[in-house]
Amino acid sequence: MEFKGTEPLYIQVAKYLEGEIFSDKYPLGTKIPGVRELSADLVINGRTVQSALNKLVDEGLLETKRGLGNFVITDKARFNEIKHQKIEKMTQSFIEESLTLVSSAELSRIFLSALEQSKGDE
Amino acid sequence: MLTVKNLSYRQGMKRILSDISFQVETGEFIGLLGENGVGKTTLMRALTGLVIASKETQISLDGHRDWGSILAHTAFVPNLNWASQGMTIWNVVSFYQAGYPDFNQNRWQEIAEELQINSKDKVGHLSKGQRERLVFALTVSRDASLFLLDEPFGGVDVMTRRKLLQSLLRWLPDGAMVLMSTHEISEIEPVIDRAIILKHGCLVADKEIEVIREQYQMTLEQYFMKQHAMNRKGVEA
Numbered sequence: 001m002e003f004k005g006t007e008p009l010y011i012q013v014a015k016y017l018e019g020e021i022f023s024d025k026y027p028l029g030t031k032i033p034g035v036r037e038l039s040a041d042l043v044i045n046g047r048t049v050q051s052a053l054n055k056l057v058d059e060g061l062l063e064t065k066r067g068l069g070n071f072v073i074t075d076k077a078r079f080n081e082i083k084h085q086k087i088e089k090m091t092q093s094f095i096e097e098s099l100t101l102v103s104s105a106e107l108s109r110i111f112l113s114a115l116e117q118s119k120g121d122e
Numbered sequence: 123m124l125t126v127k128n129l130s131y132r133q134g135m136k137r138i139l140s141d142i143s144f145q146v147e148t149g150e151f152i153g154l155l156g157e158n159g160v161g162k163t164t165l166m167r168a169l170t171g172l173v174i175a176s177k178e179t180q181i182s183l184d185g186h187r188d189w190g191s192i193l194a195h196t197a198f199v200p201n202l203n204w205a206s207q208g209m210t211i212w213n214v215v216s217f218y219q220a221g222y223p224d225f226n227q228n229r230w231q232e233i234a235e236e237l238q239i240n241s242k243d244k245v246g247h248l249s250k251g252q253r254e255r256l257v258f259a260l261t262v263s264r265d266a267s268l269f270l271l272d273e274p275f276g277g278v279d280v281m282t283r284r285k286l287l288q289s290l291l292r293w294l295p296d297g298a299m300v301l302m303s304t305h306e307i308s309e310i311e312p313v314i315d316r317a318i319i320l321k322h323g324c325l326v327a328d329k330e331i332e333v334i335r336e337q338y339q340m341t342l343e344q345y346f347m348k349q350h351a352m353n354r355k356g357v358e359a
Contacts, residue, residue: 043284
């Protein structure tokens with residue numbers, strides 16, 4: 001994975017793993033590789049990986065089973081809720097940033113036409 | 123834990139290292155940074171008694187203060203000059219294994235395979251990059267407490283650098299401490315816990331990566347450049 005800017009590394013690792021989980025690389029109930037394995041695969045400090053995993057446990061996306069490791073939660077409703085919250089948060093910061101440049105009417109026009117465009121691409 | 127207090131080293135009238143103090147906690151991975159000639163290699167040599175630091179210097183590794191014990195728990199291969207050109211890598215490994223009871227044969231095999239080290243090759247026929255890989259593999263194959271890696275990436279391409287770092291992260295014993303000097307600052311930023319920066323033989327910075335990013339809002343490279351733009355009094359030039 002590539003790191004951007006000066007955002008703390010563990011947050012970027014947490015986002016990366018979150019992306020892997022939401023994109024179904026690790027479906028509901030599956031085990032996430034151990035700290036050492038992730039650390040070597042991603043070429044990232046072990047403590048950074050541990051902090052990232054702790055963050056995902058705190059957010060409720062992962063659960064730690066003692067002596068077994070970390071697993072994606074099995075509660076589908078809760079999983080979708082976390083995914084939904086994440087998208088809402090991303091949308092919110094996108095809107096806030098955009099409104100410093102254009103009016104909300106203009107933004108809504110741009111957004112709808114971009115959405116229409118990507119529907120055509122699918 | 124490694125504790126270094128007031129480490130100084132002179133060569134005649136010339137001060138090579140001045141009053142260096144730092145600690146490494148169990149399991150910590152430290153990047154040792156600085157331009158060529160600032161004393162990174164000398165620091166590693168002083169930590170293992172290969173050069174004799176001044177008498178006020180105090181070094182302790184996991185509570186050991188005598189050179190015999192410190193050396194026994196430190197993996198450091200300063201060079202391959204001790205191996206004759208005609209020796210095969212297999213000879214070198216047997217020699218090394220005889221000298222260090224903590225040599226881990228299984229780990230050696232895993233790493234040698236991963237780094238494509240051919241034990242039948244003769245030392246005299248190795249390229250610079252192959253020698254670096256051999257030094258690295260010999261160092262990392264010990265079950266030591268402290269690992270000293272002096273520019274393990276010299277003459278090594280980007281894919282091999284990645285492999286070396288992956289081997290380190292995958293194979294080092296739990297709780298191992300690593301002190302690694304390198305110029306590949308952005309490549310090691312995500313791998314190390316902390317950076318120690320030397321300048322003119324002095325320790326000018328000792329900071330955790332996440333502190334540099336979160337508090338100073340800088341990448342390690344930006345922080346390193348900033349340390350270099352400052353003069354010895356810590357004032358920006």
